[in-house]
Amino acid sequence: MAEIRVPTLGESVTEATVATWFKKPGDAVAVDEMLCELETDKVTVEVPSSVAGVLEEIVAPEGETVGVDALLANVKEGASAAAATEQASAPKEAAPSQAEAKGEASTLKVMVPALGESVSEATVSTWFKKVGDAVTADEMLCELETDKVSVEVPAPSSGVLSEILAPDGATVQAGGELAVIAESGAAVGKPAESAEAPMAESTGGKDIEHAPSAKKLMQEKGLSPDQLTGTGKDGRIMKEDVQRGPTAKPAAAAPAPTPQPAAVPRGPVSADDAAREERVKMTRLRQTIARRLKDSQNTAAMLTTYNEVDMTEVMGLRNEYKDLFLKKHGVKLGFMSFFTKACIHALHEVPEVNAEIDGTDVVYKNYVHMGIAAGTPTGLVVPVIRDAHLMSFAQIEKEIAEKGARARDGKLSMAEMQGGSFTISNGGVYGSLMSSPILNPPQSGILGMHKIQERPMAINGQVVIRPMMYLALSYDHRIVDGKGAVTFLVRVKEALEDPRRLLMDL
Structure with a gap:
């Protein structure tokens, strides 16, 4: 049970x-x-x-x-x-043959799994199997793509993939049908040409049961379901629909379109050039990245301030202890744990960089949920290390390694990418020397790391070669003043150029 x-x-x-x-x-x-x-x-x-x-x-x-x-x-x-x-x-209609009855009893539907909070639909990205292929229990059948994560759908049992109800590119709802598996002796059908028919069959003619709280409120206000537009599943009327009051219903209930980035008209293209071009539809993840980045620019008063840090001490400390660190903790000592610790140290002194705006309020967070931007084949994602301020160097490195690997494999859940209070982005791994990172809303700050490059520096009246890195802090000027932003970067610089300050809390 x-x-x-x-x-x-x-x-x-x-x-x-x-x-x-x-x-x-x-x-x-x-x-x-x-x-x-x-x-x-x-x-x-x-x-x-x-x-x-x-x-x-x-x-x-x-x-x-x-x-x-x-x-x-x-x-x-x-x-x-x-x-x-x-x-x-x-319902008993014409009596089926013994073979048909046996095949029908052993047929199992493959359903769209739960996609996460606030996600109601996905796009079928890739089918790994085709109709007629044998499958084993838990073998991956297809991959779904939402606007936040990719979800792999395993086979619920062993058998033969008898029918694909939602082909590549089809949009499916949470709980919808994807395919049919014949566990033994069931007939093998053909792939569906459109996902719309099965979806219509699954909802067509079904009585809609409105939310109990909505029914009670409708009775109190003397309203009928015909006067309201339901926003719940299959058009169910929810409590907030009743509170909104009567609305004129559209002639045809069409699903709300996915928000798209603002379209910019293309210039004229010659026929010869057009023949050599390839047009590929943007993935949901890429559309969401484009929309969120543009929303960030439109909403926040974003400004970027820069500094540079001498990485000599951090590189020396890392080289000295990396073998012992790996032997004891089972994970490599990288630069990200130093930067994470340095940012946490600076956030304690400049808390507005770790805060966010909520209407007319400023929400100061007495914790640090550190977002670590990670590049994946499908786009940039930001897994969150929760309560990073309570972690050791080893714990931070383990979290970064584990979440980074899962991000590249598309295994991160939505919960693991939500709730961050500050973000670090490392463009240096791709060779970036200088850039201005874009805020990850509703956060008020993001630190951009860059390539470590040897440069001549004037130190104590002498020119010496030092491994230098440019740092960039983009911040929301509505909540963070220039003084606070500069102070934050200076504290990060000081902690990295003299890591002993982290131990002494200086």
Whole structure:
């Protein structure tokens, strides 16, 4: 028996109301199929099934308030039991042959998994298998791409991929159907030409159950569902829809378009040049990066200040202890832990660089969740090291190595890329000598590291060759003054040129 519990609801959210159950006791459920919808004061959260089987019992009915990790339902595990229940509950039409019945009972649908908070749809990026291919349990079938992460979808069981319902490039909803696996003897179909038909079948003709809180509020205000526009799943009316009041419904309910970067008209292109060009659609991740960076420029009063740091002491310290560090901690000693520690040290002295603007308030954070920008084949992502101010050099290096590897493999969850309070970006690994990093909103500061380059420096009246690096701090001038920004960079410079200051808290 598998327990279905309330998932994490988000920062500062501790309880939710059970809005709608999509299944009833006795219904067959597949892995990642949506069981119910929870409603909080901020977001609507769908709860998927963690196993395939039969919904045995609903513990928290619609309208009940539940806390994080509270028990929602029990699912009796077993794909065979689920298939048997599904077959028993299906309307009996023409009696199928014994072979057909056997094939039908062993067919399993592959569903879109939970995509994360506030993410309701994804694009099918790549199918690793084609119709007719044999698959084993947990073997990767396809890859989905959202505007934040890539999600791999494994096979829920062994068998043959009999049908692909959502081909490459199709947009699918969380909980939607992707494919069908024939576990034994089921007929193998053809790939779907469009993902729209199965999606329409999954929702067409289904009675829409509005949120209990919305029903109660509609009764109090004397409104009917026909007067309101629902923003929940399948057009369900939520509490906030009732609070918004009656609205004129559109003639055809079309999905909201994904926000696109502002289009700039191309100049005239000759036919010869056009024939040699290749046009590739931007990925969701790249569209989101473009939109967020432009939003950052449009929203923040962004300014960049520069300094340079002599890396002699840090490089000497690293070379002296790197072998012992690796032997004891099992991870290499890099430069990022020094920069992370130096930034934490400076953030304590200039807290506004670690703060953010919320309306007319300034939110000062008594912690440092350090974002470390990482380049991946699909674009730039920023995994967050939480409570970095409490970590040692070794812990920071392990976190950076682990999250960096997972970022490159597209394995990061959305939660691991949210909540950062300050960001470090290292363009030096690609050879950048100088740049102006763009803020990662709603943060108020980002430090840009650059290439270490030997340059002649005047020290004590003599010209000497030193390994130098340019540092760039981009900051939101609405909250950070020039004095604070310069002080921050000077403190980072001092800590790196004399690492003993970090130990002495100077």
